Each structure stands twice: as C-alpha cells, then as structure tokens.
Amino acid sequence: MGKELTTREADYSQWYNDLVIKGELADYSAVRGCMVIKPYGYALWENMRDQLDKMFKETGHVNAYFPLFVPKSLFEAEEKNAEGFAKECAIVTHYRLKNDPANPGKLMVDPDAKLEEELVIRPTSEAIIWNTYKGWIQSYRDLPILVNQWANVVRWEMRTRLFLRTAEFLWQEGHTAHATKEEAIDETKKMLDVYAEFVEHYMAVPVVKGVKTPNERFAGAEDTYCIEALMQDGKALQAGTSHFLGQNFAKAFDVQYLTKENKQEYVWATSWGVSTRLIGALIMAHSDDQGLILPPRIAPLQVVIVPIYKGEESKPVIDEKVNGIIKELKSLGISVKYDNSDNARPGWKFAEYELKGVPVRIALGLRDLENNVVELARRDTKEKNTVSIDGLAQYVSNLLEEIQQNIFNRALAFRNENIREANTWDEFVSLLDTKAGFISAHWDGTPETEEKIKEMTKATIRCIPLNNKQENGSCILTGKPSKERVLFARAY
RNA sequence: CGGGAUGUAGCGUAGCCCGGUUAUCGCGCCUGGUUUGGGACCAGGAGGUCGCAAGUUCGAAUCUUGCCAUCCCGACCA
Incomplete structure (x- = not known):
C-alpha cells in the first residue's frame, strides 16, 4: 500500500504537507516553526541556488558573507525597517549557560552572562551590511558595490508552514550600492528580471512582474518590485522581491561618497531576495494527486531506471545494458539513478518515483532487450511509450526539454485562465x-x-x-x- | 496570540466515555525462501517513555491540571 496521499480536492493544505513530507523534501523538527530540509529537498534547493548564483555572477555580482547577529543599535538605525521587523525578531541576550543548582543535571541561563548589548538574529541583513559598507565606500570609484549573500535568516512567525513560512529559512539577499538613483533603479529592475527569468525558465512557474503598493512595500524601501505566481488553488504567492531603497540606509548609516566634482553625496541602495519559499511555489504550481511534478531543469534526478527482472539469470544481462544507457545519458549531462534495489518490486518503485516527481522513468526487462527497446514514462502526462535503445539518450534529452515546456505551458494556461x-x-x-x-x-x-x-x-x-x-x-x-x-x- | 481539532511503534489505527492480566490490527522494518511488466507471497522475528510533567488512586493509555507539538480558521508575514 505504501504512502497514501491526500487529494487536492479533499484538503489542499494537507495535500501540500503530504507532498513535502512523503516526497522527502523536508520534515518537521524538534524546533518550533523550523524544518529539516532532507537530502532530496536540499538537492532541489542546491540546483535552484546554483542556477541563480550563476545568473547573479553573469550580471556582475559577487558573493560575501555577513554575521548572523546584528547589534540592536545597528538594527534600529533605519527606523522603518526596524519597526517593520521588530515584532518578529529573535534576540540573543546572554552568552553562557551554567549548571542549575536547583535542578541537578539541568542547565540554566547564567544571569551574570548578560550581554551589554542585545544581538538581533538577522531577519534580513540591510543593517549589518550598510554599517559595513560605510567602511568600504569613500569615492565614486568604490561604486557600485554588487554583493550577494547566501544565508539563513530568522523571522519569528506566529504560524508556520513547511517551505512557505518557516521561522528559519534559507535565502539569498543581494545588497547593492550605487552612485545614482537611476543606476539603483535599473539594478532593482534588472534583478527582478533575473528572478522572473529564473522562475519561469527553470522552475516553469509563470509570474507577473509588478510593483507593490505602498501598503505592501518592504519596510525601509522606496519601491518594492515583485514577481507574483498563482497556485493551483487560486491563491497568489509572492515568489521574489527586489527593492529600491533610495538613500534611506545610506542616511541611516551615514554612507556618503565623494563625486568626481568633489562633493559628498549619499549612496543609493537596492536589496533583493528569494528564499526556500520558492520550493513551496514549485510544489503548488505543478504537482498532482500522485505527488510532486518537478521541472527537469532543476529536478534533483531527471531520470530513474527501473529493471524488470525475470529470474536470477536476467539480472546481469539487464544490469549490463543499463550501465551502457546510464553512460550515454550522463554524457549528455542528464542525471540518472538506477534503482535495482531488491526490497521493492517495480510497481512500488513506479509509484515512489512518481511521488518524488522524477520527470522521466525508464523501465526495461528481458522482453524489451529482445526488441532493443525500453518503456519510457513521463511524469507530467503519465504517458508511456516504447522507445528504441538506439539513440535513447538523445530521445530522453529532447523529452526532458519537452516536459519542461509542457509544465510551463500548462501552468501558464492555468494562470492566464485565472x-x-x-x-x-x-x-x-x-x-x-x-x-x-x-x-x-x-x-x-x-x-x-x-x-x-x-x-x-x-x-x-x-x-x-x-x-x-x-x-x-x-x-x-x-x-x-x-x-x-x-x-x-x-x-x- | 484568539477560536476549533488532534497527539498510542517509522506510518495509519483499536482501546479512552465506564481506570484492572502481557496495549489491538494493518502497512513498513529485520532474517530466510519464492518472486519481479503498476504499490508481491510464505515462514519466523524485532520494535512502545500510550506527546511531556505533575496530581487523584492499591492500580492511569483511560480521570484532573499544566505544558509542548501539529493541523484547520483568524490576526501577522517572504
């Protein structure tokens, strides 16, 4: 029987949770509101991260890393930003534990180890970064600064949901500094375009690019640009934001530069981010009642091969043939897993890999080998075809591309209808x-x-x-x- | 944080109202064998702080109180 999934119709939220947990993307943890991202889910994130990272670098950005902790005095410097995040901050107040004399074997916070100044665990890093930029920027020759960081942040949310809203989450945050307003606005829009391209082209999720109203703006921004996606239940999901910060942070942290004309000017800023929340968007945009449907370009596994054995003597014959197929697939850059494990029969494996959203499944037994073919099944439409082993790798490569397109087109049609x-x-x-x-x-x-x-x-x-x-x-x-x-x- | 629900093995559950031997069943897991074209079968076996803590009682999965976690509906948010 294995893993039963809740259907979308029966309970959309439960269906989503089932996919995350039974699809082994993530699990609940011992920490309130925090999840464990499991290897399969992390591999998906790594693929997304790698592609985004490449796109950031292609647009001239470099990576750096800033502290997890933000001294309270820095955090409060930009008032609107501080006010916006204040009610969801975790704070470090002490730096030491000690044995609790009243409870042997237990620890207590050492009251003598109170910090002079509390440390805010970053909900976002503008404050610590702009405090740092102050030391980096003297002249127009130091600009622009185009830095991105891959990090975790903490927002103490009241109600959390796997990937969509967790207390701790992984993201990237770009923080750039510019000499002119126009350049900063261009950067803001450029990164919005990068996000839109990534989400549509790699995640196959169509988005609407737009600008937020003042009410919905990021705390501390002059303008917030966003990409909005539509989920299958008809609810929207903000998939990424890019903020034009004006001179707000430069003024708050006194970051000025000397122009060619020897004049002091405040620096113009942007920040932009996407998070593991994108995984939630991915799930809810594409998947069905049988499980995840992952777009080939970011799927941790693009192809799974399932052998159909008939008697012991068939194993070496099939294994050998499969090894040749794997080699050809890998030579075309296709990720592939051969599941010849003995603890599950083919039918079980079929269902399992459908649940996990592997785009293409190849099954083959002796019967196929006699005809020099395999059975090829695609996850997006569940169609099965018999395909010749000659030229199989190229066929699969084309099919992966077709699946990518089909998933996108399907989501696009749904979005446009809605x-x-x-x-x-x-x-x-x-x-x-x-x-x-x-x-x-x-x-x-x-x-x-x-x-x-x-x-x-x-x-x-x-x-x-x-x-x-x-x-x-x-x-x-x-x-x-x-x-x-x-x-x-x-x-x- | 307010309202509602739930918590028994990895998962799904019976038992709880009405306290009383060794906590039920299915799936999964381990060993051996037979198998393998859509979630296999036989035999044997392992696995439990009944969410946590206190209380009532001769005796608590069962009654009481507190706490924790998860889900749903609000408020908040990427």
Missing part, C-alpha cells in the same frame, strides 16, 4: 469566492481603500503590473476615478 476582470464590487466579491485567482480591477489608489478591501475580502493588491495598460475606469469599491487596473488576489 486572471479575470471585475468591474463592479459584486463581480469582484463573487469572482473571489467562486473562482479565486487574480482579479484585475480598478482601484482609486489610496491606502485606505486597499485596506478596506483587504478587511472585507482578505484579498490584497498583489501588484501593479509593469507595462500596465492605461485605461480610465472607476474604483470597484469607492467608484472614484482610476487610470489603470491592479491585480488583486488572496495570497499565501
């Missing part, structure tokens, strides 16, 4: 309740109206799409004039 226009309040509410998805509607541009809509419907403005069509209309709630539509949705 962007609907609403022109009246009734229409808006009924669409939210019956169809969910993105709703494109006019809004009067005020934070008050946005807040009111959120209170009434739980829908938020996900973004104002970039290159948005300008059209006159009236706000769905207040009826006041509006020049463009914005995208609403209920979101994760």
Whole structure:
C-alpha cells in the first residue's frame, strides 16, 4: 500500500504537507516553526541556488558573507525597517549557560552572562551590511558595490508552514550600492528580471512582474518590485522581491561618497531576495494527486531506471545494458539513478518515483532487450511509450526539454485562465469566492481603500503590473476615478 | 496570540466515555525462501517513555491540571 496521499480536492493544505513530507523534501523538527530540509529537498534547493548564483555572477555580482547577529543599535538605525521587523525578531541576550543548582543535571541561563548589548538574529541583513559598507565606500570609484549573500535568516512567525513560512529559512539577499538613483533603479529592475527569468525558465512557474503598493512595500524601501505566481488553488504567492531603497540606509548609516566634482553625496541602495519559499511555489504550481511534478531543469534526478527482472539469470544481462544507457545519458549531462534495489518490486518503485516527481522513468526487462527497446514514462502526462535503445539518450534529452515546456505551458494556461476582470464590487466579491485567482480591477489608489478591501475580502493588491495598460475606469469599491487596473488576489 | 481539532511503534489505527492480566490490527522494518511488466507471497522475528510533567488512586493509555507539538480558521508575514 505504501504512502497514501491526500487529494487536492479533499484538503489542499494537507495535500501540500503530504507532498513535502512523503516526497522527502523536508520534515518537521524538534524546533518550533523550523524544518529539516532532507537530502532530496536540499538537492532541489542546491540546483535552484546554483542556477541563480550563476545568473547573479553573469550580471556582475559577487558573493560575501555577513554575521548572523546584528547589534540592536545597528538594527534600529533605519527606523522603518526596524519597526517593520521588530515584532518578529529573535534576540540573543546572554552568552553562557551554567549548571542549575536547583535542578541537578539541568542547565540554566547564567544571569551574570548578560550581554551589554542585545544581538538581533538577522531577519534580513540591510543593517549589518550598510554599517559595513560605510567602511568600504569613500569615492565614486568604490561604486557600485554588487554583493550577494547566501544565508539563513530568522523571522519569528506566529504560524508556520513547511517551505512557505518557516521561522528559519534559507535565502539569498543581494545588497547593492550605487552612485545614482537611476543606476539603483535599473539594478532593482534588472534583478527582478533575473528572478522572473529564473522562475519561469527553470522552475516553469509563470509570474507577473509588478510593483507593490505602498501598503505592501518592504519596510525601509522606496519601491518594492515583485514577481507574483498563482497556485493551483487560486491563491497568489509572492515568489521574489527586489527593492529600491533610495538613500534611506545610506542616511541611516551615514554612507556618503565623494563625486568626481568633489562633493559628498549619499549612496543609493537596492536589496533583493528569494528564499526556500520558492520550493513551496514549485510544489503548488505543478504537482498532482500522485505527488510532486518537478521541472527537469532543476529536478534533483531527471531520470530513474527501473529493471524488470525475470529470474536470477536476467539480472546481469539487464544490469549490463543499463550501465551502457546510464553512460550515454550522463554524457549528455542528464542525471540518472538506477534503482535495482531488491526490497521493492517495480510497481512500488513506479509509484515512489512518481511521488518524488522524477520527470522521466525508464523501465526495461528481458522482453524489451529482445526488441532493443525500453518503456519510457513521463511524469507530467503519465504517458508511456516504447522507445528504441538506439539513440535513447538523445530521445530522453529532447523529452526532458519537452516536459519542461509542457509544465510551463500548462501552468501558464492555468494562470492566464485565472486572471479575470471585475468591474463592479459584486463581480469582484463573487469572482473571489467562486473562482479565486487574480482579479484585475480598478482601484482609486489610496491606502485606505486597499485596506478596506483587504478587511472585507482578505484579498490584497498583489501588484501593479509593469507595462500596465492605461485605461480610465472607476474604483470597484469607492467608484472614484482610476487610470489603470491592479491585480488583486488572496495570497499565501 | 484568539477560536476549533488532534497527539498510542517509522506510518495509519483499536482501546479512552465506564481506570484492572502481557496495549489491538494493518502497512513498513529485520532474517530466510519464492518472486519481479503498476504499490508481491510464505515462514519466523524485532520494535512502545500510550506527546511531556505533575496530581487523584492499591492500580492511569483511560480521570484532573499544566505544558509542548501539529493541523484547520483568524490576526501577522517572504
């Protein structure tokens, strides 16, 4: 019987949890709100990370590493940023434990080891980084600084969900410093494009690029750009953000540079990040009731080979043939696992690798060898075909590409079907309740109206799409004039 | 943090209301054998702080209190 999965229809949240845990991506840990990322899930993250890292470097960035701890006085320097994150910070107050005289064998916090100044465990690193940049920047010749860091951060969330919202999570955060506003804005948009390309091209998840309203802006940013994805249950998920920080952090940390004209100017800043949350997006965008569906370009395993033995004497014959196939696949850069383990029969393995979302499965037995063919099954459509062993590697390589495209096209079609226009309040509410998805509607541009809509419907403005069509209309709630539509949705 | 639910072996569970031998069953796991084209079968075996702690009792998985964790619905958020 093995692993039973909850269906999406029965309980979408439970289905998601089942996939994460039974697909062996991650598991709950002994620490509240924190998960263990298991080897299979970590391999997926590594593939995502490696590709992003490559793209960052191609756009001129370098990696560095800054401390996990941020002295409270630095953390509070940029007020809006500090205020925004204050209520979800973990704080180190002591540096030593000692034996508890009242409870033998137990430890207690040593009251004599109180820190002079508390250390905030970074929820994001602008503060420590800008404090550092102050020492790096004197002249326009020191700019731009284009640094990225791969790190863990901690945000003490009240309610956590595997990958989507954990107290500790892995991410990258780019922090750049520029001489001019224009250059910083260009950087902000450039990195948004990098994210969009990565998410669409590698993760096969279509996104809407846009800009956040002031309400939804990152704490301390002048502008927050984002990519928004749509999940199969019709809820939106913010997949990445890129912030134009203006001179806020430069002013807070007094980071100035000398221009060519020998004038002191404040530095312009950006920051941008994506996290392990992307894995949640990946799962909810593609997977089905049989398990994960992973896009070939980032799947930890692209191909699994399952032998169908008939009697002891068939093993060496099949194994030898498979070794040749593996060699050919690897020569084309395809990752492959040969599962000839004896503790599960073929049917069990088929189900297991479907659960784990391996894009292509090859099965072969003596019968196939006689005909010089294999059975080839693709995870995305569950189609099975008999394919000649001659030229198999190339066939598989093409198929992986086709699967990548198909997964993307499917998600894109779903996303496009689920962007609907609403022109009246009734229409808006009924669409939210019956169809969910993105709703494109006019809004009067005020934070008050946005807040009111959120209170009434739980829908938020996900973004104002970039290159948005300008059209006159009236706000769905207040009826006041509006020049463009914005995208609403209920979101994760 | 507010409301609701749950917690018994790796997983899923019976028992709990009404306290009483050695905690039930299935899957999985180990050993041996037969097997292998969609979640195999036979035989033998291992595995339990009944979420944690205190209390009531001659006796607690079962009753009481506190705590912890997870899930769902809110508030908050990437």
